[in-house]
Amino acid sequence: MMVSVDLLPLLFQGAAVTLQVTALSMVVAFVLSFAAGFARLSRIKSIRVASSVYVEVFRGTSLLVQLFWLFFALPLLGIELTALVAGVMALGLNYGAYGSEVVRSAILAIPKGQTEASIALNMSPWLRMRRVILPQALAIMLPSFGNLAIELLKGTSLISLITMADLTYQGMILRTFDSSRTFEIFGLILVMYFVMAYPLTLFMRWLERRFSAGRV
Amino acid sequence: MEFVKDAPIVRYRKVSKSFGDRPILKEINLDIAPGEKIAVIGPSGSGKTTLARLLMTLEEPTSGTIEVDGNQLWHKTVQGKLVRADEKHLHSIRGKIGMVFQHFNLFPHMSILRNVTEAPIHVLGLDKEEAVERAVSMLKKVGLADKLDQYPAQLSGGQKQRVAIARALVMRPKVMLFDEVTSALDPELVGEVLTVIREIAEEGEMAMLLITHEMEFARDVADRIIFTDGGRIVEQGTPEQIFYRPQSPRLITFLSRFRAG
Numbered sequence: 001m002m003v004s005v006d007l008l009p010l011l012f013q014g015a016a017v018t019l020q021v022t023a024l025s026m027v028v029a030f031v032l033s034f035a036a037g038f039a040r041l042s043r044i045k046s047i048r049v050a051s052s053v054y055v056e057v058f059r060g061t062s063l064l065v066q067l068f069w070l071f072f073a074l075p076l077l078g079i080e081l082t083a084l085v086a087g088v089m090a091l092g093l094n095y096g097a098y099g100s101e102v103v104r105s106a107i108l109a110i111p112k113g114q115t116e117a118s119i120a121l122n123m124s125p126w127l128r129m130r131r132v133i134l135p136q137a138l139a140i141m142l143p144s145f146g147n148l149a150i151e152l153l154k155g156t157s158l159i160s161l162i163t164m165a166d167l168t169y170q171g172m173i174l175r176t177f178d179s180s181r182t183f184e185i186f187g188l189i190l191v192m193y194f195v196m197a198y199p200l201t202l203f204m205r206w207l208e209r210r211f212s213a214g215r216v
Numbered sequence: 217m218e219f220v221k222d223a224p225i226v227r228y229r230k231v232s233k234s235f236g237d238r239p240i241l242k243e244i245n246l247d248i249a250p251g252e253k254i255a256v257i258g259p260s261g262s263g264k265t266t267l268a269r270l271l272m273t274l275e276e277p278t279s280g281t282i283e284v285d286g287n288q289l290w291h292k293t294v295q296g297k298l299v300r301a302d303e304k305h306l307h308s309i310r311g312k313i314g315m316v317f318q319h320f321n322l323f324p325h326m327s328i329l330r331n332v333t334e335a336p337i338h339v340l341g342l343d344k345e346e347a348v349e350r351a352v353s354m355l356k357k358v359g360l361a362d363k364l365d366q367y368p369a370q371l372s373g374g375q376k377q378r379v380a381i382a383r384a385l386v387m388r389p390k391v392m393l394f395d396e397v398t399s400a401l402d403p404e405l406v407g408e409v410l411t412v413i414r415e416i417a418e419e420g421e422m423a424m425l426l427i428t429h430e431m432e433f434a435r436d437v438a439d440r441i442i443f444t445d446g447g448r449i450v451e452q453g454t455p456e457q458i459f460y461r462p463q464s465p466r467l468i469t470f471l472s473r474f475r476a477g
Contacts, residue, residue: 116274117321117380121335121387122311125303131338135325211325 004184007174014170015192021087021166022153022196028092029099029152033145036096037103051100058097064158066090071162087159095152099145106140107133139211146204150197157193167192223286225250225312225390225423226271231280233266240266242447243280248391248423255426255434255455258444259470264427267444268393271425272315273306284309285390311339314389318396320376322368322383328355329364332383340387354382358412374405378412385416391423392416398430406430413437431474435459443467 039051071086118128160169224247332351358378
């Protein structure tokens with residue numbers, strides 16, 4: 001492994017970009033998951049329709065093409081996005097679409113009796129959602145959110161194709177210097193993705209334990 | 217009407233409810249006096265549960281009106297006309313009603329104490345100490361003051377139902393609805409729940425609508441028994457009248473089936 005040390009500075013730089021894009025995309029995806037998930041449950045039909053159009057479009061088309069669209073096609077319409085903005089938007093929109101289904105189905109999974117008991121206690125709709133339904137729904141959402149978060153982390157490797165110097169991109173660059181070290185370079189990249197993803201797994205497990213308080 | 221002395225706390229006026237084109241309740245008229253204990257009996261599907269759910273605002277009547285303590289529940293008067301009430305209006309009336317459900321519906325993610333303090337703090341706006349004090353005294357009354365820090369999943373069905381009763385009582389409603397509260401319990405746990413309800417009934421001040429299949433319990437606790445069948449109140453009277461001098465053939469059949477089964 002000593003031989004690999006010279007590769008590390010560039011790979012670490014790349015990993016920093018990967019983490020940055022992951023974190024920003026997660027925030028966007030998280031917000032969109034809840035916005036679109038709740039919108040799917042709205043009483044107003046046009047809101048439901050708008051939300052499901054968004055979900056189906058972004059779930060039903062390739063993430064890579066969405067990325068190219070935002071970065072290469074939008075400038076032709078006069079909208080120039082930096083690679084970072086385009087990357088975060090594409091990842092956030094795409095994973096937000098998946099996440100919204102997680103939010104929607106978790107809320108629907110809470111038994112009707114919970115809502116009825118809260119109504120009988122004269123809780124307002126907002127209070128019912130915030131203190132009764134959501135805490136239980138979050139416990140259901142967490143495992144799926146954990147999966148999506150890890151997929152998102154690994155999905156960021158696609159942004160290397162719109163000029164961003166993430167971990168995968170740095171690996172490709174290093175390989176062009178010395179293709180005889182391909183095995184070593186890609187091996188290191190795999191390990192580094194794993195090292196970033198595993199703490200996420202542990203964190204999600206910890207959250208799941210915290211949210212399942214009281215359930216035997 | 218002969219049973220009602222004070223101004224009624226609840227008035228159903230020609231209340232009908234259908235699900236799709238299936239009628240569940242047909243033009244029900246019913247007054248409940250303050251503090252009155254009414255048991256509702258009748259075959260399943262006769263509309264007894266719907267009667268309570270309309271009053272708890274869990275279902276909306278198809279037609280007719282319900283008054284609570286002199287105010288329209290499902291309607292507001294705007295320029296002399298009755299219009300459908302909004303959530304804000306429902307909220308202002310609903311606090312006078314409480315309900316205990318067949319399947320308890322405790323909040324599984326909250327401790328027993330929090331199940332009972334949640335609404336007093338966040339709906340009534342009590343400060344925490346006061347809410348805890350009220351909750352603990354109510355849990356004492358149902359015999360569960362030693363379970364404060366446990367979670368619903370750790371309790372038996374009978375204990376869960378007693379927590380649910382405490383949770384509803386702590387809001388101090390004027391009318392309490394008990395919707396087949398022992399139907400989901402193992403037979404050996406029914407007694408402890410009925411005992412608690414009997415004690416509450418003896419305190420008197422709160423009106424109670426008890427939807428039940430426990431005939432003996434209904435006879436002991438109720439001032440008045442209502443027999444529903446096919447979406448109508450077919451017969452009503454004192455427990456003596458209903459159980460020992462039933463008039464309508466349908467009630468006679470119902471009671472005989474009960475004694476046999």
